[in-house]
Amino acid sequence: FDATFDIRNSRSASVLVVRDQNGVIKASKSILHSNVSSPFVAEACACLEATKLGIEMGLGSVTIMGDSKTVINKCQTTVRDKSIIGAIIKDI
Template sequence: MHEKASRTGKEIASFVNSYITELNGVEKKTPRISQEVRKWKHPPSQSVKANFDGAYDGRLCQSASRIVVRNSEVDVLLSSSKIHQEVTSAFAADALACLKAVQIRTDMQWQEIIIECDSLTIIKKCKEKRQDKSQKKEDIYLLGSVPRYAENQKEYDRVREPD
């Protein structure tokens, strides 16, 4: 007896079987999380690689951008972190980080640079010919190093895959 209703054994068995069938269907529809871990790959010998990312806080309308530039020997040539105010979306946060990576390339006058991110939307938008309307502010770079909190990741990335 459940919720003041009596059921026969046959009805309970039918309910349990349909519930198990439903659970099996949910299990099949559950997306599988890829266990593949993509490791950072160093740039060709005369190139440098700039990896950037943006983080967004919608409550405060702020974002943070971070950029790390490394050479083919995996040495950190430059790192940069910046807090941006009055940012309206996660896309804008990534766009500001991308803009910063491009500005670093111009400021440092590197001849060959690979700019890498994990945002397909940013990559597509960067290919557009429209004028950028974001604000440009003075920044500080760390030449040849990363912030103390990023040292462990720098050393982890230094370990290369066997050739």
């Protein structure tokens, strides 16, 4: 997953790519989000959308990859996240 953020209009876009174990692209998707407050929130939204896409495709096991180390680390902990993206992390 990846995200871009438009600070002037408080919008972001998420880009998702699904690959199989051989690296072959199986699906891709882009999503526009409104009322996004920061690049941090934009990346968390992209991660959530990647998770939802895996579920929609009926995948039993997925590896989610993105360039936001903070979001990925927050997803891997069991400690409740109280940051601005805490609710999104909980949904993931």
